[in-house]
Amino acid sequence: MPVNIRDIAKAAGVSVxxxxxALNGYTTVNAATRExxxxxxxxxQYHPNAAARSLVGxxxxxxxxxxxxxxxxxxxxxxxxGIDEALKARGYDLIYLAQATIRQEYSLVRHCRSRNVEGVLxxxxxxxxxxxxxxIDSGLPAVFIDMEMSGEHIGMIxxxxxxxxxxxxxxxxxxxxxxxxxxxxxxxSYSGNLRYEGFRQGMEENGLSYPPEYIAISxxxxxxGYESMKRLLALPEPPTAVVCCSDVSAVGAMTAAAxxxxxxxxxxxxxxxxDVEAARSVRPALTTVRQDMEAIGFxxxxxxDDLIRGVEVPSKRIILPTEWVxxxxxxxxxxxxxxx
Numbered sequence: 001m002p003v004n005i006r007d008i009a010k011a012a013g014v015s016v017x018x019x020x021x022a023l024n025g026y027t028t029v030n031a032a033t034r035e036x037x038x039x040x041x042x043x044x045q046y047h048p049n050a051a052a053r054s055l056v057g058x059x060x061x062x063x064x065x066x067x068x069x070x071x072x073x074x075x076x077x078x079x080x081x082g083i084d085e086a087l088k089a090r091g092y093d094l095i096y097l098a099q100a101t102i103r104q105e106y107s108l109v110r111h112c113r114s115r116n117v118e119g120v121l122x123x124x125x126x127x128x129x130x131x132x133x134x135x136i137d138s139g140l141p142a143v144f145i146d147m148e149m150s151g152e153h154i155g156m157i158x159x160x161x162x163x164x165x166x167x168x169x170x171x172x173x174x175x176x177x178x179x180x181x182x183x184x185x186x187x188x189s190y191s192g193n194l195r196y197e198g199f200r201q202g203m204e205e206n207g208l209s210y211p212p213e214y215i216a217i218s219x220x221x222x223x224x225g226y227e228s229m230k231r232l233l234a235l236p237e238p239p240t241a242v243v244c245c246s247d248v249s250a251v252g253a254m255t256a257a258a259x260x261x262x263x264x265x266x267x268x269x270x271x272x273x274x275d276v277e278a279a280r281s282v283r284p285a286l287t288t289v290r291q292d293m294e295a296i297g298f299x300x301x302x303x304x305d306d307l308i309r310g311v312e313v314p315s316k317r318i319i320l321p322t323e324w325v326x327x328x329x330x331x332x333x334x335x336x337x338x339x340x
Contacts, residue, residue: 003046011040023089023302038085063087063304064117066097066108067124073220073248074276075293076124079145082297083121090305106130109138119304121145126189141307143300146191155303155316159291161194162201164322165243168271168289169202171324172241177269177333181214181239183228183249192220195245195273214239218249225249229256240268240333247272247279247288254282254329265331275325284328291322 009016014033022029022037029037040046065083067076087094095115097108108130112120120135123145135142136151143155150156172180182199185192196215203210213235216228225244232239233256244250250272257268264270264284272279275290299318306313 003044005046008037008040008044008046011044012037038089041089060116060118061091062093062095062115062117063301064095064097064112064115064120066111066120066122073246074278075220075246075274078276078293079123079297079300082294082299083301084297085294086298086301086305090301092301092305107134108132109134109140112140119143119308121300121304122147126186141304143304143307145296145300146189148190150316153307155300155307155313155318157296157300157303157318157320158191159296159320159322161191162198164273164289164291165195165198166202166205167322167324168243168273169199169206169208171287171326171330172243172269172271173202173206173208175241175269175330175332177241178208179214179237179239179241179333180208180210181216181232181242182210183216183218183225183232183242183244183253185218185220185245187217192245199243218245220246220249222248222252222255225252226256227252229253230260233257233260233262241270241330242268243271245273247274247276247286250286250288250329251278251282254286265329266334269330269333271330275323279325279327287327287329288325289322290325292320295320 005016005019009019012019012033014037018029018033019037022034083094095117097111097115097120108120119141121143125147132149136149136154139153141153143157146158148156169180180203182196184196214232216232218224218228225248228249229242229252232242242253244253250270254264254270257264262268270286272286272288273291274293275288279286279288299320303313303316303318307316
């Protein structure tokens, strides 16, 4: 006999409603309970009426994921991990709609229709990369990750990027840092723009100013963080602290500081963003802002499924909170005599 949702609830020792909420990505289910439920879903091979759902209306039960970037940055792997969890929970298959470049004649809608996908997840792109108006007007449900899009069948999901960086600046200001620099993400990107805005607001809220050269344009990568930090340290009055748009770029910044004979955090405080594995393994361990990348992927699929099925949702725009993670890469600023 096929496993049903009541079997999962009984095995987990929770109510059917709790299982349903976990499968639908509700944040009211605590992490340990959700992890237990998802493990049982896989172990017990529970598929929520996938066969029946595919027969009704000749549904394909297939989603597409569209991105042009590679998967080398750990952010993408973590988001895809969350997507995979949600696919198993909701009985969908996934097709990877890969494009090395966006040609002028390329049609994402035609690509999706040719693969018989019911909806598409879009991430790893910037709004300027292509014209999404065809997709928005097509009626094909879509969820954009880290992109601000709207429409009748369109949803979006991201972390609270502005508030996250404001937390970082606030922390450094409380450590008496006044010369705080910012290593940006990709110029023009949704998350990069909001993180810069969070930096600007954070500095203003704490009564701090910064010269234009303290804004180092980068691209979320280790190499970008390394080169940006080298430029910042070459300034006549280099910063005593730096906020980076990703943990990966923060690791690059720490490498550049070490090559200049500086010690983190005694000579330079560094804050990252994401809380990937590198943040925990680098020495000193990186103080950072954690975004729940797995939850982004999981909730994106849950939202897309609701849009496909015509379920009324509280909001098609989901902004997830972040968490401050204090480790060892920040210390109080030194005074003119070199004292902390």
